[in-house]
Amino acid sequence: MNKPTLATLWLDGCSGCHMSFLDTDENILEILNIIDLVYSPIIDIKEFPQNVDFTLVEGAVNTVEDAQKIEEVRRKTKTLIAFGDCAVTGNVPSLRNPFGKEDTIKVAYSDEIMNFFKDGGLPEHLPKAIPLNKVVEVDYFIPGCPPPANAIYNILKGLISGSVPVATEWTRFGR
Numbered sequence: 001m002n003k004p005t006l007a008t009l010w011l012d013g014c015s016g017c018h019m020s021f022l023d024t025d026e027n028i029l030e031i032l033n034i035i036d037l038v039y040s041p042i043i044d045i046k047e048f049p050q051n052v053d054f055t056l057v058e059g060a061v062n063t064v065e066d067a068q069k070i071e072e073v074r075r076k077t078k079t080l081i082a083f084g085d086c087a088v089t090g091n092v093p094s095l096r097n098p099f100g101k102e103d104t105i106k107v108a109y110s111d112e113i114m115n116f117f118k119d120g121g122l123p124e125h126l127p128k129a130i131p132l133n134k135v136v137e138v139d140y141f142i143p144g145c146p147p148p149a150n151a152i153y154n155i156l157k158g159l160i161s162g163s164v165p166v167a168t169e170w171t172r173f174g175r
Helices: 016-022 027-034 064-076 085-089 092-099 101-108 111-116 149-161
Strands: 005-010 036-039 052-058 061-063 077-083 125-130 140-142
Touching (some): 005 064, 016 149, 052 064, 052 085, 061 064, 064 077, 064 125, 092 125, 101 125
Parallel strands (some): 005 052, 052 077
């Protein structure tokens, strides 16, 4: 029998959620015994595969490329999980929203850097940084900044076994 497949994706975030995923310590070995990790920034696979059972997505949608990527991932994933407060609410990346895209880019990037990117190197930013569910349907939410390792482990293990765990047993927003 084939194992269920798991992918993880990092959009506009700090990688703290992936670090928390790795912090499940020896429990990650248990998870890796019952799933196949088929795509992640922690492994070297370049193309997102078809028919992924579960995908954990960290980070907000901030650029056109992010939006296209999450739409592709949604098409290829059975259960999409917003993983961490940036993916769930927009959190830190959305702090730019009150200032607008252009002003944020002017402040964040010097003239020297902008000249370097003038021929298309800087990704095209969306007008606002937004959570995943503003772009695609999300099946499950794991809040936290980052989510605690035991929450990731218990929720993922529950979902893989076919139950629908209650995230609030292990996490809350901002924790």
